[in-house]
Amino acid sequence: MNMPGGLGEALLxxxxxxxxxxxxxxRITFWNPGAERIFGFTANEAAGQPLDIIIPENLRARHWEGFRHTMATGTSRYGHGDLLSVPALTKxxxxxxxxxxxxxLRNDRQEVAGTVAVMRDVTKRFEEVRDLKRRLAAAGGKA
Incomplete structure (x- = not known):
């Protein structure tokens, strides 16, 4: 299905x-205004940078292992609508x-050429759930 002229660009x-x-x-090749708002880097600051700018240092080795595996095999555990929840870093x-x-993303020969990630900041919800779990554990400990 083709989108009307400019619709895809407008959505991005x-x-x-x-x-x-x-x-x-x-290396980052596209960074939309939503990424600017969530992470604090402008598109110009992010362009050409490795994803390390938003990955906490203690998670980088695991991230790059998975990334290299995805580039080599063309498969990802998270590419079928599955959501992954992870910590990230702001500017x-x-x-x-x-x-x-x-x-x-695939090239004309169907080889993996890169990725597009759609991310949402869920910090507030994560903190609310964590607080609720703490309160439930404390209440259960008093019974």
Whole structure:
């Protein structure tokens, strides 16, 4: 299905969610206004940077292992509408919680050429659930 002229571009540029595309090496090739709002980096600051700018240091090795596997095999556990919840970093190094799903980008030969991730900041919800679990555990401990 083809979208009417400019609709795809309008959606990418106006989405409240972060939409981030990378090349095969994990360097950022697209960074929409939603990504600017959530992470604090402008599109110019993010362009060409590795995804490390938003990945907490303690998670980078695991991320890159999975990323390289996805680039090599053309498959991802998270590419079929499944949401992954992970910590992320903002420009000011604040840790937030995001949910995301990815789509693999392919070239004319159907080889994986990169990724597009759609991310949503779920920090507030994550903190509310964590607080509720703490309160329930404390109440259960008093019974």
């Amino acid at each position: 540029r106006s989405a409240s969610d972060a939409i981030v595309a990378t090349d095969r090496d994990g 000011d190094r604040q840790r937030i919680s995001v949910e995301f799903t990815i789509v693999l």
